[in-house]
């Protein structure tokens with residue numbers, strides 16, 4: 001049985017969702033954030049030295065890093081929701097799998113930090129928001145020609161993209177001016193597996 005170490009209100013929600021989509025059995029260990037620092041509790045360090053979520057255990061194997069966990073689970077499910085058949089779509093699938101954490105999360109994290117800094121962070125707010133806006137404009141145009149990020153079908157690349165886009169809507173200025181992205185968010189939230197994962201994961205402020 002797969003064990004998911006899940007931090008409340010965090011990107012590890014994606015792993016619960018993917019497991020529900022794939023129909024793989026799993027158990028959730030929930031961790032609460034420190035209310036002041038918002039950091040994960042020390043207990044997560046016993047699972048992996050970085051003490052971040054998500055981390056999964058599959059028997060004796062420990063897998064950390066969302067994208068690596070997504071690939072691991074898709075492989076375990078016989079490539080379901082994995083790389084599409086068409087070459088161009090395969091490249092897009094791979095791209096978005098890496099892009100979500102590698103390129104899109106950094107400006108969102110930057111925004112979080114400058115907002116926390118209050119007045120001190122103010123000068124950095126505009127340039128970081130401009131950086132994020134470029135991402136959002138481009139993603140909006142990507143979804144003008146197809147329903148999902150990799151191809152015309154829902155894939156694990158969409159699961160990866162959920163967290164940065166949900167955070168963008170909550171505190172990154174994503175709204176009705178980008179209808180393709182809003183429509184995509186509504187479609188992922190309407191999926192039964194998404195709801196099941198929410199019920200299992202506990203507090204999640206971004207749905």
Ligand SMILES: N[C@@H](CCC(=O)N[C@@H](CS)C(=O)NCC(=O)O)C(=O)O
Pocket residue numbers: 007009010011012038039040041051052053054064065066067101
């Ligand atoms: N790129 C990593 C990021 C991991 C990460 O930063 N996780 C956050 C959850 S949103 C976390 O554990 N934060 C609590 C902390 O840093 O103490 C991944 O996708 O797995």
